[in-house]
Every structure is written in C-alpha cells, then in structure tokens.
Amino acid sequence: MTSILEGSRGFGLSRMSLPFLVGTFFLGSRKWAFILGFTLYVIGGWLFAFLYYVLFASVGLYTWWFGAFAGFLHSLFLLTAALPLLPYVHPRMASEYHGVTTTRRLEPPGFLAMNYGYQTPVVTVLGQTVYGATLGGFSQLHNAMIIG
Numbered sequence: 033m034t035s036i037l038e039g040s041r042g043f044g045l046s047r048m049s050l051p052f053l054v055g056t057f058f059l060g061s062r063k064w065a066f067i068l069g070f071t072l073y074v075i076g077g078w079l080f081a082f083l084y085y086v087l088f089a090s091v092g093l094y095t096w097w098f099g100a101f102a103g104f105l106h107s108l109f110l111l112t113a114a115l116p117l118l119p120y121v122h123p124r125m126a127s128e129y130h131g132v133t134t135t136r137r138l139e140p141p142g143f144l145a146m147n148y149g150y151q152t153p154v155v156t157v158l159g160q161t162v163y164g165a166t167l168g169g170f171s172q173l174h175n176a177m178i179i180g
Contacts, residue, residue, distance in 0.1 A: 033103075033163035034077065040155040048141070048148035048156070056124045056138060077163075080106075084167045094175040099168020100161050107160035111153055115141040 040046040054076075055069020056062075087102055088094050119127035119140040126136045144153040 033159040034073065036155060036159035036162060040151065040159075044149075045151040046145075046149040046155050048145055048152050053118070053122070053125075053138070057122055060124065081167055084164065085171060088168065088171050094168065094171040096165045096169035096172055099171070100165035102168070103160040103162070103164020104157065106164065107157040110160065111144045111156055115145050116143070 034051070037046070037048070037050060041049060049066075049069075051069040051073040052062075052066050053069065054072050055065030055067070057069075059065040059068055084099065084102060088098065091098070119125045122138065124136055125138040125140055126132045127140055128142070130136070139147050141147055145156065146152060
C-alpha cells in the first residue's frame with residue numbers, strides 16, 4: 033500500500049503523503065516529520081494488519097477477495113470521513129474555512145483528498161484494496177497450511 037501511495041507521488045498522480053501528514057502532526061521540521069511519520073506509518077500498518085486479521089477471524093473468511101473488499105471499504109472511510117476531519121485536529125494544517133497561517137501551512141485534503149490531485153482517490157482506493165488483498169491472501173495461505 034505504501035509503495036503504491038508513495039509511488040503515485042513520484043509519478044505525479046498525487047501529492048498526498050500519509051507518512052508526511054502523520055509526521056507533521058508531531059514535528060514542524062519537514063525532514064524529521066517525514067522520518068518520524070514513516071516510522072509511525074509502518075507501525076500503524078502493522079496494527080491495521082492485526083485488525084484485518086481479527087476481522088477475517090471474526091467473519092471466518094480468510095480469502096484475498098474478502099481482504100480486498102475490506103481494503104476497499106477502508107479506503108472509502110479514509111477518503112470520506114477520516115481525511116476531511118484532519119484539518120480540525122492537525123496542528124499544522126489549514127482548513128477550508130481558515131486559510132494558511134504561520135503555523136498552519138499544510139493544505140487541507142478537501143473532498144476525497146482531491147486537493148492533493150484528482151488521481152488521489154483512485155490511487156488511495158487501489159493502494160488500500162491491494163493492501164487488504166495481500167493480507168487476505170497471506171491469511172488464506174496461512175490457514176491452508178494449518179488446515180492442510
């Protein structure tokens with residue numbers, strides 16, 4: 033997922049960097065914010081992997097397609113609910129209603145995070161869906177080895 037999302041920045045499809053947004057929540061230095069943000073983002077990815085596995089176990093489906101579906105729903109929640117709330121809690125992000133200040137210099141995501149590029153929703157859905165499918169696929173393999 034991170035490779036797809038960060039790779040989309042390199043190809044000019046999106047300007048959104050979730051590790052950078054996480055890091056600037058805690059630090060003002062752009063360099064150190066990215067380093068800290070990437071570290072926290074990876075740890076968060078591991079925690080989400082655990083939550084996905086709990087979801088697979090609670091439903092009893094350990095398949096790549098169920099993981100992809102969960103990732104797709106996760107991306108919709110991220111784009112429609114979580115990112116629009118970010119300007120209200122992020123200490124360095126401007127909002128749609130209050131512009132840039134000396135401390136709030138980051139651009140708000142906007143509807144479906146399209147302030148970061150019109151392809152951002154597409155690559156976000158793709159990245160999250162691939163993440164879920166990957167977790168579901170590995171869970172499926174793990175279950176097949178245990179059962180078989």
